Amino acid sequence: MSAPLHSALAGAGIISLRPYQEAVVSTVRDVLRYVRRPMIYLPTGGGKTRVATAITQLTLAKSAGRVIVLANRKQLVHQFAAALRTAGLDVGILQGDKTTGLHNRVIVASIDTVHARGCIFEDVALFIIDEAHGVAGSEKYRALLFRYNRVPVIGLSATPFARGLGKPYPEFGGKPLFEELVVGATVQGLVDDGYLTDLEIYCPSKPDMTGAKSVRTAEGEMDFRQADIDEAADKPELVGDIIRHWLKLAGGVKTIVFASSIAHSKHIVEQFRATGVTAEHLDCYMDDDTRAGILERFGRGEFTVLSNVALLSEGFDVPDTACMILARPTKSLTRFLQMVGRVLRPAPCKTHALLLDHSGSVERIGHPFDDLPLELCDGSPNKAGKQQREKPEPKPCPSCKFVKPAGIRKCPKCSFEPERQNDIEVIDGELERFDRKAKKPAAPDRKQHVYSQLLQVARNKGYSPGWVAHKYKAMFDVWPRNMRDVPATPTAELLNWLKSQQIAFSRVREKQQEGRSHV
Template sequence: MELRQYQKDALNNIIRSHRRGNKNVLLQAATGSGKTVMASAFVKHFVEQGKKVLFLAHRRELITQCSSKLDAFGIKHGIIMAGSSAEFWYDVQVASIDTLRSRSITNKHEELPKADLVIIDEAHRCLSNTYLKLIRLYKDAHILGLTATPVRSDGRGLGHIFSDMVQAPSIGWLIKQGSLVKATYYAPTIPDLKGIQSSMGDYNSVQLAERMDNPQLVGDVISSWKKIAQGKKTIVFATSVSHSMNLAESFVDMGIRAAHIDGTTDHDERERVLSEFNSGTIQVICNCMVLTEGFDCPPAEVCVLARPTKSLGMYIQMVGRVLRPHPGKEHATIIDHSGAVYMHGFVEDEVKWSLDPKKPLSIQERKEQRDKEETMIICDGCFTAYSGSNICPKCGHVAEKKSKYVEVIDAELGWVDKATRTVKKKLTYAPEFREEFYSMLLGYCAMRGYSTGWAFHTYKNRFKELPNYSNAEATKPSKECRNYIKHLQIKAAMSKKNKRR
């Protein structure tokens, strides 16, 4: 397998770091940059010197991916994982961290495989007790960590384990080179997270789930998706198992092929769901803490963030699932219902990663952004995102006080501009949504005894085009449709009141 130039450069930098005396080196490489390819090339470098290598990962999918890449390099290896036959005679072993712990540390049924080099995939997890114990047991070996996000959940670096960090090109650079696709961001709602405590550097998971698993917010996710991404392969990240299941059920109720998986999903069932998602049988997959790492599906175009997080690493991992290129895929779509884009910025922004284990990454900047999260407003007049006042600095519109949750009446979504954090132009709604909305307007006419001309003009005013649906049938208006009509009625009443003055 031929390496790209930036992969060769990263490999050479790792070798130079080892020669400078750094025994434990961390490779930071963005999602889609080929971390496993680079690691496999490094394995080949060690094996050619007659040395032994142990590759560790925490998920079956990661082990399968590594094995596949090693095969591509012609490297014979064994796999230590439940359900796989052990082949200890090979100099390279790919092991599940849980299986290795169970067999060689807890029960001591098997000896630990000998290794001159230990590679840890998703190395931001290496401060867990199991990894730390294995690192101590392999104190004489070189350690190579692989990760796209070299920080703990609280933003602190991994300097307790690694003495040097080699950085491959950033997400922004890879997008410019065409190795990843650019991302377009939508921010329909910013949830109210006041009062939610922190735990391990992130939001308390129980309190967060209670706040986000709300019928109004779940409905907002579905309606926004229909406007922006209907028909596109989508990954939804939820706050809890129950939240994920409720989101999947809501999609299904709208006639959309969706499924849910979580950490407790049976292996065969998970494989079935992922296979059907890859093939297109399932269009939307909702998950809780399963697809953030080790999941490859380049055709996936849309990432829905329904899981707020203070962790920059978690945010990048989630969005990274949809950045891989695929034929016909022009860009990735990020629908942010979590406020992450306002807290962390855009994933293509440059990040100054550090190994410092004492100081969280850009702690002051991130603190300021967390403060903004509490008061961030999207202007109803010009859609500028701002904070610190209820008066829009761009157009002077006075924002109404928000209730506990951000209400979405007709949040005319738009593209979030990277430089100004403003919505540059309004969304072009999906054709399916337009037709469905017209049918609901006809249904409202039938309920109220209005002429169909009312539906015609209401549609025209909203979408700035004529409703060309000669076969449209009246259907029951959704809550969103009724809210939009109510919004128009309030607007008309206020206009009349102002004219009388």
């Protein structure tokens, strides 16, 4: 953390932050000098709310204006308000009949209420948008941001690759909806540092989605049509398999289920109860008090399994939930990561989390810890197509070397078909454990972010440009090309990596010196 930021944090009475969170706050402060609408990426459990709280405190300390926090769900509104109040802030709420304290300098608002009432905010110094990946597909959000196009906006998201987040608009003078992506940490980095828990994945039986049609989601991704999900997933043999595998692999641990439909969720709960396991169903048609009561009882451990469809994919925070059953097939990377993130928070006695994937989503999308497409999509066909993880490239036939399209096993030239190699380990003849595939190449935005951090380290230490290039090559195994000369505050992850490089280099030198001493 830089000295100026340290002084600002201490002087403003800012809440304590982890090192990478401090780096995010510092980077956002720098980025806001030349862009108006940055997006912060932090994985679920990485502390987006704490970062936003620190930014709010800094804003109030240096400005006479107000901070407006926007969310798209009632539950998120009240959770965010509670976090800000815990930090000692006076917070108002603008959400339906729960509206109160609108005279305060910090307001947490439901975008639906803001839009329905045509609210006009005065003296706004900053907008903060929670779950900001939904902004691009929301006319309500866009209308508000167009109206206040000169006010700084900070987006928060664990999945910032929705289609159109980087799309230019004339209302912004031709500039993008979000102009810069600030990468705070990676999932794997947070797991390595102990801020998130590790994950074991098992892939038992799955529904047959052959012939299922796809539709575009609100985030601009393609996903299975709901009617096809309902038909494929809610079958007696599949539900029975869900119960059987849970009893064998995770029996007794607190579990959240993502089902394909409300009927499917209720069916799963019935089957759990039939085996003597305490379970409850939750859906959006329940009133607020009923939903709150179920969540509170689950948090206290009064029952073991909580099943829903998609209600808990955002804003659900019960750290000791150690298992997730994914019974809803999806092709959407955003939905997949939001759901998996619910079980990655650490808790006492929680050594790892467990994912039982009865949907085939892991095979379709990849491991949740793999590199992500961390680049704001401008909505163009080429960019939109890149928002899914990289697809396999065409490969030559091992027999005749004919280059066949990706995904085709049998060579169309010589008919050679290689023996199938499975990355699923079969256990006890029926349970299948997913082994993570090799990491994919880093995304361009990730490479630029690392290069920018190395530039700042070099400037701080007085290192040469050659040092930057060699460290970049050590990380990515290629020399830097077409990189922008834009320094960025180094994250704790990068500094730890540099330290490990230095330690490794020192050990090599020690061995070399020992070798010379014996000559």
